[in-house]
Amino acid sequence: MEEQDKLKILKELLLTEEKEFADSIAQKVEELTKIVHQKKELSYKVDPIIDDKLEEFVEEIPKTLGPTITEALKEEIKNSQDAVVEALFPIIGKMIKKYIAQEMRLLSENISRSTKKAFSFKRWFRNTKARASGVTEGDIAINDYAKPRLIQMFVIEKNSGILISDFSPLSDDTIDKDMVAGMLTAIKGFVEDAFKGGDQNLELIEYELYTIHIQNFYSYYVAAVISGAYTIMFKEVLEDQILDFAKNHISKKELENNTLFTKKLKTHFTDEIV
Amino acid sequence: MKLSKKVVLLGHFGVGKTSLFRRFMDNEFSEEYKVTLGVQIKKKVIQLPDGRELSMVVWDIEGHSDSVKDTRKSYLLGSHAFIYVYDLTREETYLHLNKDIAHLTENYTKVPIKVLGNKLDLVNEKEIKNHLTEQNIPYDCLTSAKTNKNVQDFFSDLAKELIE
Numbered sequence: 422m423e424e425q426d427k428l429k430i431l432k433e434l435l436l437t438e439e440k441e442f443a444d445s446i447a448q449k450v451e452e453l454t455k456i457v458h459q460k461k462e463l464s465y466k467v468d469p470i471i472d473d474k475l476e477e478f479v480e481e482i483p484k485t486l487g488p489t490i491t492e493a494l495k496e497e498i499k500n501s502q503d504a505v506v507e508a509l510f511p512i513i514g515k516m517i518k519k520y521i522a523q524e525m526r527l528l529s530e531n532i533s534r535s536t537k538k539a540f541s542f543k544r545w546f547r548n549t550k551a552r553a554s555g556v557t558e559g560d561i562a563i564n565d566y567a568k569p570r571l572i573q574m575f576v577i578e579k580n581s582g583i584l585i586s587d588f589s590p591l592s593d594d595t596i597d598k599d600m601v602a603g604m605l606t607a608i609k610g611f612v613e614d615a616f617k618g619g620d621q622n623l624e625l626i627e628y629e630l631y632t633i634h635i636q637n638f639y640s641y642y643v644a645a646v647i648s649g650a651y652t653i654m655f656k657e658v659l660e661d662q663i664l665d666f667a668k669n670h671i672s673k674k675e676l677e678n679n680t681l682f683t684k685k686l687k688t689h690f691t692d693e694i695v
Numbered sequence: 696m697k698l699s700k701k702v703v704l705l706g707h708f709g710v711g712k713t714s715l716f717r718r719f720m721d722n723e724f725s726e727e728y729k730v731t732l733g734v735q736i737k738k739k740v741i742q743l744p745d746g747r748e749l750s751m752v753v754w755d756i757e758g759h760s761d762s763v764k765d766t767r768k769s770y771l772l773g774s775h776a777f778i779y780v781y782d783l784t785r786e787e788t789y790l791h792l793n794k795d796i797a798h799l800t801e802n803y804t805k806v807p808i809k810v811l812g813n814k815l816d817l818v819n820e821k822e823i824k825n826h827l828t829e830q831n832i833p834y835d836c837l838t839s840a841k842t843n844k845n846v847q848d849f850f851s852d853l854a855k856e857l858i859e
Contacts, residue, residue, distance in 0.1 A: 611767065
């Protein structure tokens, strides 16, 4: 055996494992190169198709899925109306508030514009008042319309809630006054009980455009339903008038004779207190 | 001159206070049970035999679970009569009746208390009367809001008593 052959055999004996390992790495590198190359090629070919399809899909969504989504939403709203209303209420409330404020501004501006065109003594007076107070003429006109008015007055026995007398300068007998008197007393009793205010009494209930002014006396209380702006000035005048009426007109005799009582109420109070 | 009296319906949940209230006020009855929350108030004008009229303002208040002591005091103040209602088919609704009556008598001294056993249509009248007597459970009247048995008569008699 020649030297060269011997060396070959020795090489084979010593380096076979390393050679196999080197070969496998080379094969893997080759495979990876192929994949990368193919992916690039594939991407180059496929990407425009995918882009087109996606664009088409976005365009088609409202047409194909739109009705289904709308239907599902409708159904969901129908099934959980309370929850939807609950969620929307504050948002709508804010919108309405903004809208009303805007409309009131417009109304005030309109009134100011139209009043400028017409002449009357009332307008002249309002104009002078506006100049003196620094408030626009329109705002003064609006205030005139929002004047507080007495809608109904009840005199109610404090504990039992029985109606002693009532007076309404504007409306007729459309409501069950005995029921109102009872319910007012129940609400009053509930609030006073629930918040454990000791000897404190419920004095005001606000209901949208109405305010119920409550003035307490020993065995009875007076509830006056007011529409319009219930201002501090109005409250004070109303309180004074009720106190004055109680002092001069309400005695045991009146409390026992409701016909006499109602007559006195009618004479004392008018719809425009202030 | 108008004469008004406040009458309060008392008793456990589900004894039929609202049914009696509706039967008396509007002559209506419903099988559907709705819990009364707080209070509902209605007035009925009763023509008395002597020609006078009485406005009976009835307060139908939410039922209590254990004792009449749980009832909101402000609802009971100023009452001219209490009607304590129990369910003839549910013993637990008259189990503490005597204690409840004692509590009312003690705290509302001048207010008369009428005791009503309701749902008479669901029991045998003779048997239930015997049972109540044996158990020492008082009653002024046994009624059925469903069939209207004794309801109108009971309220008419109460009106007469209130005026006397």
